[in-house]
Amino acid sequence: MSGSIKCEASTRHLLTRRHPLTRRPRLLAALIAPASLLAGFSAPVQADTLWSGMRDGVVHIQKTGSSSLALQLQWKAVWIADSQEERVYFQNPDGTLIRRVNIAASQQSGNTTVNTPASTGVYRVEVPGVSFRAYDLQIPGSDASMIEPVKVHQAMSVKEGTSFYFKVPANRSFKLCGKNYGGVDSLTITPTTGGAATSLKLTKYSETEYPRYDSTTIAAASEARVFKLELGGSGKISFWVDDIPNLFAQQASALFDLKPADANTQITIGSAVGDTPKIGAAMPFADPPSFSWPLIDSWGLQSTNFYFFQDTLTKNLDADKAILNTFQNRFHLQNAVSILSNTGRQPLIEDTAATTSFLERYLKRRHEDGLLKQAYIAFSDEPNLNYSDVDEFEKQFVSIATALKQNSDPSINSTLIAAPQSSRFWNGPTRDGSETRRGSDMAERLLSSHYDLFDALSWHEWLVRDLIATEWYNESITRAWDLMKRYQPAGKPEKALVIAQTNISSGYSLSPYDQDTFFASLWWTSVVAQSARTGKLSSLVWFKAADDGLYNKGLASLAAASYTTKPVSDAMRFVTQHLGEQALATQSSHPELDAVATLDNNGRLQILGVNKGEHHQRITLTLPRKVKSVVIDTLDENGAKSTGKTVDSSTITIELPAKTIFGVSEDLASIPPSPPGIRLTQG
Numbered sequence: 034m035s036g037s038i039k040c041e042a043s044t045r046h047l048l049t050r051r052h053p054l055t056r057r058p059r060l061l062a063a064l065i066a067p068a069s070l071l072a073g074f075s076a077p078v079q080a081d082t083l084w085s086g087m088r089d090g091v092v093h094i095q096k097t098g099s100s101s102l103a104l105q106l107q108w109k110a111v112w113i114a115d116s117q118e119e120r121v122y123f124q125n126p127d128g129t130l131i132r133r134v135n136i137a138a139s140q141q142s143g144n145t146t147v148n149t150p151a152s153t154g155v156y157r158v159e160v161p162g163v164s165f166r167a168y169d170l171q172i173p174g175s176d177a178s179m180i181e182p183v184k185v186h187q188a189m190s191v192k193e194g195t196s197f198y199f200k201v202p203a204n205r206s207f208k209l210c211g212k213n214y215g216g217v218d219s220l221t222i223t224p225t226t227g228g229a230a231t232s233l234k235l236t237k238y239s240e241t242e243y244p245r246y247d248s249t250t251i252a253a254a255s256e257a258r259v260f261k262l263e264l265g266g267s268g269k270i271s272f273w274v275d276d277i278p279n280l281f282a283q284q285a286s287a288l289f290d291l292k293p294a295d296a297n298t299q300i301t302i303g304s305a306v307g308d309t310p311k312i313g314a315a316m317p318f319a320d321p322p323s324f325s326w327p328l329i330d331s332w333g334l335q336s337t338n339f340y341f342f343q344d345t346l347t348k349n350l351d352a353d354k355a356i357l358n359t360f361q362n363r364f365h366l367q368n369a370v371s372i373l374s375n376t377g378r379q380p381l382i383e384d385t386a387a388t389t390s391f392l393e394r395y396l397k398r399r400h401e402d403g404l405l406k407q408a409y410i411a412f413s414d415e416p417n418l419n420y421s422d423v424d425e426f427e428k429q430f431v432s433i434a435t436a437l438k439q440n441s442d443p444s445i446n447s448t449l450i451a452a453p454q455s456s457r458f459w460n461g462p463t464r465d466g467s468e469t470r471r472g473s474d475m476a477e478r479l480l481s482s483h484y485d486l487f488d489a490l491s492w493h494e495w496l497v498r499d500l501i502a503t504e505w506y507n508e509s510i511t512r513a514w515d516l517m518k519r520y521q522p523a524g525k526p527e528k529a530l531v532i533a534q535t536n537i538s539s540g541y542s543l544s545p546y547d548q549d550t551f552f553a554s555l556w557w558t559s560v561v562a563q564s565a566r567t568g569k570l571s572s573l574v575w576f577k578a579a580d581d582g583l584y585n586k587g588l589a590s591l592a593a594a595s596y597t598t599k600p601v602s603d604a605m606r607f608v609t610q611h612l613g614e615q616a617l618a619t620q621s622s623h624p625e626l627d628a629v630a631t632l633d634n635n636g637r638l639q640i641l642g643v644n645k646g647e648h649h650q651r652i653t654l655t656l657p658r659k660v661k662s663v664v665i666d667t668l669d670e671n672g673a674k675s676t677g678k679t680v681d682s683s684t685i686t687i688e689l690p691a692k693t694i695f696g697v698s699e700d701l702a703s704i705p706p707s708p709p710g711i712r713l714t715q716g
Contacts, residue, residue, distance in 0.1 A: 080175040082283060086190035087170065088269075089162030089183040089498070093280070095155050095289050096176050102149040104158065105171040106134060110141035116461030116468040117165045122501050123147045126154030127296045128625050128648045136166070138460075138468070155291065161499035162186050163542075177287035179280040184273045185246055185544035186498065187214050193267040197281035198225070199260055199274060200288045206253040208275040209262075212246040213237045216268020222251070222260045225285055241583065243541040246271070259285050293691070296623055296648040301655045302630040302640070303618035307568020309631055311336035311368045312561065312609050314588055315534060315577035318342060320359050325596055328589060329364060329578070332602070333609030336368040336572040338533045340414070343391055344375045350398050357404040368572055369408035370451050370491055370533040380414040385429045388412075389436045393445055396437070400444040409451035409489050409531065417455045417470040418462035427478065434486040451491035451531055452479055456539070458492040459509050463539065473516065480520035480528075489571065490517055491531040495539035498547065500555055500645040501624055506532075507563040514569040529571035535560065536576045536586050548586050551670035551692065554604035558643040558694045559627045561608050565641075566629040568616040575605065600670065604694060607668050611641040611696035617657065626650055640697040644689045654685040654697065662700040669693045 084092050088111075096102055106121060118138050123131040132147050149156055160168050162183055167190060172178050180197075182188035201207055211220045213235035223230040231251060238245045262281065264270060273279050282288045313336030321329060337360060345352050360366045373392070374380055382388050392410075400406050412433055413419070416426040430452060440446045455472025456462040462470055472492045479487065490513055497505050510530060517528045537547045537556055547553060557575060564570050579587040579596075588602040613631030621628055625646030631639050638660060644650045659682060666675045669692060677700075678685070689695055 080173075082172040082176075082178050082287075083169060084172075084178070084180055085167075085169045087160045087168040087180075088164050088187050088189055090160055090188050091181040092158045092170055092172075092178055093155055093181065093291060094149075094158070094172055094176055094178045096149060096153050098153070098174065098176065099151055101151050102156070102176065103173055104147045104149065105144065105173075106147065106158075107144035107169045107171075108136065108140075108142060108166040110165070111167050112165050113461060113463070113465070113467040114141045114165045115139070116471060118460055119164055119166060120161060120502060120505075121168065122157075122159045122161070122624065123149075124157040124159070124624070125150065126152075126156060127294045128157070128623060128646050129296070130624050131156075133624075141166070154294065155289075159499065159501055161497075161502040163496045163498055163538075177282065177289055179282045179288065181280055182271065182273055183498075184210070184279070184546045185212055185244065185271055186542070187212075187269050188271045188273075190216065190269050191264055191267060194263075195267075196261055196263045197283060198285040198288060199262060199277075199281050201251075201254075201258045201260065201277050203255060203257045204253050205277055206250060207277040208248045208250050209233055210246055210248040210273050210275060211235045212271040214269035214271065217264045217266045217270035217272075219265030220272055221263045221265065223263075225259045225261055241541050244543050244545055244585070248275070259288065261285075291647075293647040293649075295651065296625075296646075297651050297653070298621060298623040298626045299653050299655065300622075300626070300628050300630075300640075300642070301620045302657050303620075304657065305568070305632070306566075306616050306618050308571075309565045309568075309612055309614060309616045309629070310532075310561075310570040311572040312605075312612065313337045313366070313368070313572060313574040314605070315339065315574055316360065316366075317577075317579075317581075318345075318353065318356065320356050321578075322591070322594075324594055325579075325589075325591060326363070328596055328598065328602070332588065332605045334364065334366060334605075335609070336574055337364075337366045338370045338372070338574045338576070340372050340374045340378060341395075342374055342376050343388065346395055347391055350395060354402065354404070357399065361405055367405060367407050369405055370411060370454075370489075370531055370572075370574070371405070371408055372411045372414050372454060372533070374414055378414060380416070380419045382413060382426070382429050382433075385432050388429075389433050392433065392437060393440060393442075396448050397442060397444050400447070406447070407449065409449045409491065409529075411451045411454035411491060411533070414454060415456035415462065415493060416453065417472055417475060418464055423470055423475065427475065430479070431483055431486065434483070438486055449489065450487040451489040451533065452476070452487045453490075453492065454533065455492045457495060458513060463496075473513070476513070477516060477520070480517060484520060484522060484525060487528070489529040489531045491533050493534040493539075493576070494532050495536060497560075498537055500552075500559060503556065503559040503563050503627065503645075504624070505563075506560050507567055510564055510567045510570050514567070530569055531571050532564070532573050534574055534576040538586070541584070543584070543586055545585075548601075549599055551600045553599065553601035554668070554670075554694060555643055555645045555692060557601055557604050558608055558641070559645050561612065562627040562629040562641055562643060565612060565616050565631070566619045575601075603668060603673070607666070607673070607694055607696065608641060611639050611666065611698065613637065613639045623650070626652065630656075635701060637701055638699040640695075642696070643694045644691060647691045649691055650687075650689045652687045652689055654687065656683045656685065659683045660685075660699050664698045664700065666696040666698070667693050668695075
């Protein structure tokens with residue numbers, strides 16, 4: 034993992050032959066959202082509450098009346114919304130869904146009304162990030178509400194003079210934090226009972242300094258306090274508090290304590306639906322240092338992704354022999370996607386004929402040496418993001434793929450090719466003109482006209498930042514499968530589906546609250562469960578194995594002769610230990626409880642899941658057959674636990690705390706010789 038790549042597709046310069054200095058717009062560069070987007074609604078009465086300009090955050094509503102609330106949601110495009118599907122979630126006090134508002138890419142602006150049930154309690158509305166629209170939420174009546182803004186990432190846009198209130202428990206110090214996005218440039222807090230104000234100036238950091246922000250520590254006091262927060266300026270802003278509840282109200286009287294209600298969830302398991310994906314992590318174009326090998330072994334990786342550099346290998350065709358030998362024979366990573374690039378990850382193919390000639394020589398050597406013969410290759414990294422003309426890449430792809438597939442040498446024509454290797458799939462890449470650059474559109478053109486020229490639909494999935502929104506992986510994989518089947522000619526093999534790179538964020542747009550905390554563990558387990566239960570994904574690769582100093586999204590960070598793991602490293606190990614080879618149909622009744630049931634090669638039933646929300650969950654598992662005993666493993670931010678349980682039933686009940694990963698494994702000694710009710714072939 035030393036020598037990790039120093040550049041990443043989603044934030045590097047947009048390289049073109051015509052305009053070599055053209056830069057890609059910043060991920061969240063956008064017009065400042067107006068303070069209110071509700072012109073289409075009738076004027077609110079004085080008691081109504083309006084949360085406006087939201088980009089990423091949660092609104093908590095304390096409903097006290099006995100009648101339903103009509104919550105009015107309106108949205109307006111900010112940047113590239115015409116290429117982005119989005120979701121907004123309305124939840125009951127126990128976290129179950131009232132409604133998921135699905136917003137198509139064509140709905141750049143719009144509005145809807147969501148009615149809550151009549152019962153009292155704290156309701157929840159979440160605008161997941163990253164969003165390319167600004168949202169307004171109007172709450173009728175006098176019920177209290179608070180916003181929980183995202184940390185580091187852009188939370189909202191505000192007008193001049195905006196202020197909020199927040200509560201600090203007694204004997205608690207806290208940190209006031211903020212990030213300057215070119216709008217609000219200072220934060221000032223003042224105790225409402227009197228006392229000195231504290232101001233925090235917000236520095237405008239560069240794009241490569243995205244994870245940086247400003248903060249100041251406020252000392253504890255013996256009594257509980259309420260502070261008024263005043264935002265200096267207008268426009269985009271990220272603000273939050275650490276070490277106390279990150280909750281803000283528009284009036285001090287609207288502050289209240291959150292006490293999430295318990296939830297009851299049903300998980301129903303059925304017959305086999307397909308294979309589970311090979312779980313992996315992206316590796317560098319270098320031999321991982323030997324001191325890191327035990328750590329890599331512990332992850333139980335089954336697949337990988339790496340770049341190979343044409344300029345380096347043109348000078349020495351054997352330059353990667355040792356690297357590939359380590360991947361294949363030391364770590365058993367035959368399942369891989371290798372992406373053609375150049376030093377510094379320059380993604381454009383400059384000379385189609387020269388690249389074709391290089392690939393023919395390189396692949397012949399690689400395959401005749403018996404190295405990664407079953408691995409896929411991709412011709413360019415995220416061409417829909419990096420090429421000035423996507424049509425140019427598609428012509429290059431057809432030319433090179435035709436030459437390889439029609440080569441008379443079996444060591445060359447047997448090469449497995451992955452396409453389109455796009456930045457995202459159903460949503461467009463983060464650049465202007467995104468609506469004409471969707472990976473799904475590229476894939477559809479290749480499927481319809483050149484089905485025989487490639488073997489896998491492969492893409493990179495980014496920017497599903499909120500835990501409730503990870504169901505997007507399940508939906509996008511299922512839709513990609515349906516797209517492939519629509520164009521599959523009679524008698525031709527199906528394309529494998531491969532998510533060759535994925536992470537919470539792309540490029541420089543990283544938050545240490547995401548990458549370096551247990552949040553990443555919850556996110557990764559949720560993504561694996563949502564992806565695996567489709568039975569349609571071939572491999573799923575976390576990007577990447579180790580931090581490289583600028584893109585710190587690794588499972589671990591390396592020093593000269595040692596490593597430091599992040600919480601997600603433990604989650605990777607937990608996931609691979611609790612994911613069998615065959616996926617069973619798995620349905621959960623709660624949006625914050627994700628699970629996938631699998632069978633391993635011994636016929637053992639295993640369930641991998643995660644309670645990613647704030648609710649204590651009582652889970653009832655309905656199994657497809659009776660089991661005698663199970664082992665229940667859990668992982669939370671405090672560590673792992675394991676307990677045995679005698680069941681002798683087809684129903685298991687589990688009490689699961691909030692924000693906890695779990696695995697249920699059938700006791701191997703108790704497995705019946707021929708498990709009834711489960712087919713070991715795809716159903």
